[in-house]
Amino acid sequence: MSAATARHCPALFLSAPASHQGKTTLTAGIARYHRDQGRRVRVFKTGPDYLDPYILEKASGHPVQSLDLWMTGEPDCRRRLYDAAGDADLILIEGSMGLFDGTPSSADLAETFGVPVLAVVDTTGMAQTFAAVAHGLSSFRPGLPFHGVLANCVASSRHAEMLLQALPAGVRCVGTVMRDEAITLPERHLGLVQAQEIDDLEARQQQVAAQIAATELIALPPPVAFVPIQSDAVPPLLAHMTIAVARDNAFSFIYPANIELLTAMGATLAFFSPLADEALPPADAVYLPGGYPELHLTTLTASQRTAANLRQHVAAGKPLYAECGGMLYLLESLTDKAGNCADMLGLLPGHAALGQRLAGLGLQSLRLAGGELRGHTFHYSSLQTPLPPVTYATRYSSSLPGESLYCRGSIVASYLHLYFPSNPVAVARLFTGNATS
Incomplete structure (x- = not known):
């Protein structure tokens, strides 16, 4: 050029x-x-x-x-x-x-x-x-x-x-x-x-x-x-799909590039607020991003309409992808830094508690059926679950295993925050229900 x-x-x-x-x-x-x-x-x-x-x-x-x-x-x-x-x-x-x-x-x-x-x-x-x-x-x-x-x-x-x-x-x-x-x-x-x-x-x-x-x-x-660079066209792998995305003060950790990519792949995005107890929009898949659920335990526990809709979505076998705070919302319970414990959705077995020190930090990549996705982890909570991981992420700067990836029914969840443009094909599989196969 x-x-x-x-x-x-x-x-x-x-x-x-x-x-x-x-x-x-x-x-x-x-x-x-x-x-x-x-x-x-x-x-x-x-x-x-x-x-x-x-x-x-x-x-x-x-x-x-x-x-x-x-x-x-x-x-x-x-x-x-x-x-x-x-x-x-x-x-x-x-x-x-x-x-x-x-x-x-x-x-x-x-x-x-x-x-x-x-x-x-x-x-x-x-x-x-x-x-x-x-x-x-x-x-x-x-x-x-x-x-x-x-x-x-x-x-x-x-x-x-x-x-x-x-x-x-x-x-x-x-x-x-x-x-x-x-x-x-x-x-x-x-x-x-x-x-x-x-x-x-x-x-x-x-x-x-x-x-x-x-x-x-x-x-x-x-x-x-x-200087410019030649870019490949984004494949319309999510055409005709509607993805419901949680977005409020409890679930706000969303890269703008992730939203742009989902739209570029043909998805229609419908936003909803668990904190406001909004009904889940009619959707083919759900995206629960990270954020601060630990700061809103009482409100999330009281948001029964959102909770019921999310449970119905999963019971129907529709894909739900959750990152970090979104994953914590799926658990049986969550304990904040002060020791206050509250019931969450109960869609994944296990409990998490906020600690005083970082429990996860750094760049990591995750290899799924569609290839490698890159991202990072940053959290103070620790998770206890009987659910075995289906795979582990790879740390960028260490040979030690990275974050666990959990799957249960139509749910895929991890502490990882993924940067979707790093692999559009793998992202599409997250929202179409075949991320790991």
């Missing part, structure tokens, strides 16, 4: 020396600032994540897709960036963890696509060491495009002066953002509180945008060339 067919768009990759530096808050602030100037902003999130993208979607006004060189794959990343470059005035990519953490890392992604890196550094308890951190991030990997650093959580103008004193001449600080509890996003055990639960999110993002207005980030970064 010739360089002449490339699309050029200003782009910036926001990373940091570690997690909890304020990347999401500031990425959202930059997006909101430029959106308020009338620019079209497209934001992406590195790696598996459901919570940050909803925050970023509120700021940019557009769904936020995931980019990961392994889970989503380089061709998928390349296609999505190229498509965004044809529509946007600015592309922002928020990294995960620290700049060089993980395999593949944020630095790997930024270098692959030539997107300049802006490092966000929480300067709490730091003075001239800020310069050493900035120097290390900018010089650790020669050839990595580096835009500069942004000092976050600055205490005062004097603190800002101290931060900049020893900064090397070749490293640019694009500005400082003052410490302000009013813009800090609330968190819980799986990460940030969901965007739809933060009542004053709009005000918080406007306050961050106001701080961005006092930095060099008011100017667009340099344009980056994004």
Whole structure:
């Protein structure tokens, strides 16, 4: 493909020396600032994540897709960036963890696509060491495009002066953002509180945008060339099917790309809310995504109409695919972090309880009858069930067995969150009842 067919768009990759530096808050602030100037902003999130993208979607006004060189794959990343470059005035990519953490890392992604890196550094308890951190991030990997650093959580103008004193001449600080509890996003055990639960999110993002207005980030970064890639047509393997998808505050961990793929394969999607005790729409299959069922035990137990409809669906032998929190909803009972236990649907034998520490984390793949699907796992609960797994996922970075896959009648369930575009054929089999045969 010739360089002449490339699309050029200003782009910036926001990373940091570690997690909890304020990347999401500031990425959202930059997006909101430029959106308020009338620019079209497209934001992406590195790696598996459901919570940050909803925050970023509120700021940019557009769904936020995931980019990961392994889970989503380089061709998928390349296609999505190229498509965004044809529509946007600015592309922002928020990294995960620290700049060089993980395999593949944020630095790997930024270098692959030539997107300049802006490092966000929480300067709490730091003075001239800020310069050493900035120097290390900018010089650790020669050839990595580096835009500069942004000092976050600055205490005062004097603190800002101290931060900049020893900064090397070749490293640019694009500005400082003052410490302000009013813009800090609330968190819980799986990460940030969901965007739809933060009542004053709009005000918080406007306050961050106001701080961005006092930095060099008011100017667009340099344009980056994004090249096209040949894509295969999505096969209409779900034509004439209706898939009911649970979607509310208890079941919200859904990649936008998953929804897009199901629709592209011909499925009609009908959304319903177990929390609202809505009737299950007439459907050929059901998708129960992950989320926070443990935060809504009483409401879910009381949602008898939804429960009865789901039991009828399974009794009729219709496919039901459940991921993580969706699987917990299928169990006999679920216990939250405080020790409160509630009855769930009883469609799978067993019980789960929330723990104080992570019980599963990392990239994994699952081989089904239709081939390999890629995804990730991230949960604090532990499951006790007499049901034997039909297979196990494979960990990306370890030879130890990954998450279990359970099947019972028409139900397929696992802790895994799958990225559907990694294998459309295997996904179609999940919803047509022949995933493992």
